Amino acid sequence: MPPIARPAYGMQLPVQSQSTMYAESWEAGAGPEDLAEIARTADAGGFAYIACCDHVAIPRRLADAMGTTWYDPVATLAYLAAVTTRTRLLTHVAVAALRHPLLAAKQYATLDHLSGGRLVLGVGAGHVREEFEVLGVDFDARGRILDEAVDGLKAALGPEEFPVHEGELFAFRDLGQRPRPVQTPGPPVWVGGSSPAATRRAALRGDGWLPQGDPRDQLPAQIDRIRRLREEAGLDGPFEYGAIAEPLYVGEPGWHTGRRTLTGKPEALAESLRAYAAMGVGQIQVRFRSRSRTELTDQMTAFATDVAPLLGD
Template sequence: MAEAGLRFGIQLPVQSQSTIYCEHWETEAGPAELAQAAQAADRLGYAYVACCDHVAIPRRLAGAMGATWYDPVSTLGWLAALTTRTRLLSHVAVAPLRHPLLSAKQYATLDLLSGGRLLLGVGAGHVPEEFEALGVDFHRRGAILDETVQALATALTDEYPEHPGPRFPFSGLAVSPRPVQRPRPPIWVGGSSPAAVRRAARLGEGWLSQGDRVGDLSAQLRLIADVREQSGRSGPFAVNAIPPALYVGEPGWDTGRHALTGKPERLAEALSAYGALGVTHLQLRPRSRSLAEYLEQLEAVATDVLPLVRS
């Protein structure tokens, strides 16, 4: 089921500022700091950089979620021009909010401009007011996402796609430019509910866990394997997990009780547990008090920790 080897990407700082993970320095940062983070990840060999997605945040949630969420297509397109190797992941685009032809156009263009580096991560969303403002039925978002993923797959594969779906029928319309990747860029589906996991197994080429604990992943992976077998699906399948935040060394400041801190060997052992389960990708986020410390930690993880995991 899994792709060979364990790969490591990062959730980009600055571009989303939820209080769950945002560092204090990020609230005063902007494009310059974001670019430095992406270019460091590119230079250090991280497999991907990831950008989140929300269109609008209601006042009742702004305290916890923050109001700053960069647009993933614009952000990843800009970073494509500033990087050369790292892949570009939307984690996750709230796909039901947009017509799949529009998304196919945007992401096919992004794949072309980046030289085939797109990883298209999609999810159902969770903010009712966002759906209401855009005229989309929040309570049917799962069914809408099902059809959206199928329509996206068709539109990214065929220049003249044929999709007879009930909500998004289209036929005889050219969708060009075409993506570089063949037959199309991979679609990874996010979400940790049973319905989301089944959707990823049925429709996607990968699953984006939303922070499941390592002890819970075995059951999720068994469900994926069962659904893929029942659906007659085979071939490579990516499993992306998000471990706790990392800090290499003794921080000397409060990094929170869930952060993984200490010697490289300790961090490598914790990360290796994910690979042993069948996880193929880990999305990492170093703890930091400044951009300088973030970049130092990003390099320490890449040079001191990850080689121990790979060995």
């Protein structure tokens, strides 16, 4: 059996989004310096990326579950670009249909330029109807709008100073934008979501796939579907398959971390996570249970030092 390549590992940042579904209690009192220290720890620990998600406004009907603390992803990642040097900056995910692609491209190109080429543009369809309605975007047509927004973004973030896109919903030409992204032919676009439409969008329009809550036993079928769609379309370029791991705690916590949390010695955690690589996953998004920022950064360091080297050859 050939050796399994060691997958990259990244993480969604805490603090910047505080849904009751996953936020730890200490995050409510945290702020910019906490985010900066977590980003520095990720940078030092070889984390492939840090990620920030996207909501413009949360309707009252969802506020109890989702909270209303959602930092702007471009502003947040630009702030963290200044305190890091290696880790990539991922939007996971930007609701791309809410913004004209030329306007969004100005922000993303600037972020890629300022960070030295570290942007990864993760995009998704969104799910909050009121956000679309208040911004004048058709919620029911968001999939079609997202498809064209991705095409427009890829054109606008390409190497041309005067990009061209002619679509049904968006069109632009003879309009120059600088600075250009550092990355050529442009920052990678990873498509989020696990519905049939989302995986098809990832396969045909993306450079990678960000699953949304797929259990382990469903990932192989999703990966196979994306591979098949790409083969049928004659697409054979690099493609990044992702996974979101169960919550982690390196060591024995001594407190209740939840029934789904993987805990234990580094060898045991690595053995469990290697199953993702065996499926063909190239990057694993990890999340750590914690009761304070210090406990979180200690967990990140322990993972980078003791678990990550055991993930593959």
